[in-house]
Amino acid sequence: MSIPAFPELPAHFRFAATAAYQIEGAHDEDGRGPSVWDTYNHTPGRAVGGATGDTACDHYHRYPEDIALLRDLGVDDYRFSISWPRLLPRGSGPVNPKGLDFYDRLIDELLAADIAPAVTLYHWDLPQALEDRGGWRVRESAEAFAEYAAVAAERYGDRVERWITLNEPFCPAFVGYAEGRHAPGAREGRGALATAHHLLVGHGLAVRELRAAGAREVGITLNLDRLHAVSDSPEDLAALRRAEVLHNEVWTEPLFTGRYPEHEAETWEGLADGPWRRPGDLELIGAPLDFVGINFYRPITVAAAPRREDVPALRTAVDIGVTEPNPYGTRLTTMGWPVVPSAFTELLCDLHSRYPQLPPLWITENGSAEADSVTPDGRVHDAERIDYLADHLAAVADAVAAGVDVRGYYGWSLLDNFEWARGYEQRFGLVHVDYDTLTRTPKDSYHWYRGLITAHRARTEEPAR
Ligand code: IFM
Numbered sequence: 187m188s189i190p191a192f193p194e195l196p197a198h199f200r201f202a203a204t205a206a207y208q209i210e211g212a213h214d215e216d217g218r219g220p221s222v223w224d225t226y227n228h229t230p231g232r233a234v235g236g237a238t239g240d241t242a243c244d245h246y247h248r249y250p251e252d253i254a255l256l257r258d259l260g261v262d263d264y265r266f267s268i269s270w271p272r273l274l275p276r277g278s279g280p281v282n283p284k285g286l287d288f289y290d291r292l293i294d295e296l297l298a299a300d301i302a303p304a305v306t307l308y309h310w311d312l313p314q315a316l317e318d319r320g321g322w323r324v325r326e327s328a329e330a331f332a333e334y335a336a337v338a339a340e341r342y343g344d345r346v347e348r349w350i351t352l353n354e355p356f357c358p359a360f361v362g363y364a365e366g367r368h369a370p371g372a373r374e375g376r377g378a379l380a381t382a383h384h385l386l387v388g389h390g391l392a393v394r395e396l397r398a399a400g401a402r403e404v405g406i407t408l409n410l411d412r413l414h415a416v417s418d419s420p421e422d423l424a425a426l427r428r429a430e431v432l433h434n435e436v437w438t439e440p441l442f443t444g445r446y447p448e449h450e451a452e453t454w455e456g457l458a459d460g461p462w463r464r465p466g467d468l469e470l471i472g473a474p475l476d477f478v479g480i481n482f483y484r485p486i487t488v489a490a491a492p493r494r495e496d497v498p499a500l501r502t503a504v505d506i507g508v509t510e511p512n513p514y515g516t517r518l519t520t521m522g523w524p525v526v527p528s529a530f531t532e533l534l535c536d537l538h539s540r541y542p543q544l545p546p547l548w549i550t551e552n553g554s555a556e557a558d559s560v561t562p563d564g565r566v567h568d569a570e571r572i573d574y575l576a577d578h579l580a581a582v583a584d585a586v587a588a589g590v591d592v593r594g595y596y597g598w599s600l601l602d603n604f605e606w607a608r609g610y611e612q613r614f615g616l617v618h619v620d621y622d623t624l625t626r627t628p629k630d631s632y633h634w635y636r637g638l639i640t641a642h643r644a645r646t647e648e649p650a651r
């Protein structure tokens with residue numbers, strides 16, 4: 187087997203990411219309140235194998251070991267999320283001192299290891315108390331999110347390098363409130379669209395709080411998709427147009443142009459302009475950002491499909507987005523996702539040319555799930571992941587060479603972890619986690635990635651001749 191060469195990256199590339207619910211565990215410890223994902227997973231028939239995040243990787247107790255892994259990996263930055271219900275168990279109101287202390291310890295230990303903390307405020311763990319009052323369907327959750335952002339910024343703002351308000355709002359809005367495959371498991375049309383809007387309003391309000399507290403860098407992370415129609419038929423092209431709104435423009439247009447998407451009326455079948463929109467919202471949502479995070483894993487092929495009667499609410503969210511059969515003819519990861527690095531370059535270049543006001547980009551997630559296991563030699567030989575990372579980093583380097591301003595890259599993920607509806611079956615980590623013993627075993631990709639960072643540093647820190 188040949189090991190791929192290290193791609194050459196721009197000077198300030200940094201590396202590695204996780205999210206609270208996927209790794210922390212300690213779901214009812216030290217005053218943490220329940221989130222929608224606790225409720226969802228404790229309902230029979232949800233995540234694969236009945237999995238929950240109750241223990242996950244037990245990072246809440248084992249964070250010093252995990253930070254030691256990060257330090258040995260050599261990363262400059264670590265992207266993690268704060269659990270909103272650990273800080274404000276009821277979503278707003280009383281703050282949990284032990285929750286505050288946990289992230290103090292985590293941040294201080296990172297800084298002691300010379301690793302800059304990059305914090306995501308919302309990686310999908312809405313406090314259940316807010317869901318009980320309407321969740322993201324109502325504006326109150328956006329206001330509570332701003333309150334939470336202010337608490338976090340006041341406490342950690344002196345030490346956090348980079349703040350990400352929301353991670354992939356597409357998932358809570360459309361997978362959570364329209365398809366029901368994610369928490370809270372709702373199947374609604376109006377609820378999903380109100381959610382999409384309130385997430386953006388929450389983002390805008392949080393940006394305001396973070397700026398007021400003097401935060402260093404503020405941005406948002408989007409999982410924008412490179413979409414292709416399966417054929418040139420008018421039906422498939424119409425589905426592609428709707429998919430562009432659903433996956434991308436619902437976020438990018440308000441954020442980067444201050445407008446709602448041009449084709450939203452036909453996409454949402456008359457539901458677009460709901461009472462959740464208020465004067466002034468677009469100005470709030472479109473406030474300038476220091477960066478935009480992009481999460482990319484695979485392209486999506488779109489085909490027209492018949493309306494699914496079992497999910498009547500929001501047709502566009504469920505009848506498009508076909509990845510099977512794989513028209514690219516490339517390898518699939520264990521998620522069933524086709525590996526097409528060139529689609530990453532296309533996505534970044536397209537975004538760059540479409541939005542002249544686009545702030546600098548960070549790749550805030552990218553990685554692959556593979557069928558990993560610890561072999562008798564005590565190692566995890568994940569050659570496919572190494573290829574995936576090398577090819578996708580090269581795809582980012584191609585976009586940079588074409589003029590796209592990409593500042594850095596966080597690989598997903600440091601650890602194998604709870605992969606939402608797919609439970610613990612899908613392994614994305616550079617480090618293998620044995621979920622019975624919680625033993626961490628760095629995979630071959632971890633060692634490759636460390637080599638990449640070392641080579642990158644040696645190349646970029648070389649004194650100018
Ligand atoms: O694990 C998730 C993460 O929480 C959000 N982005 C996609 C990853 C892989 O599915």
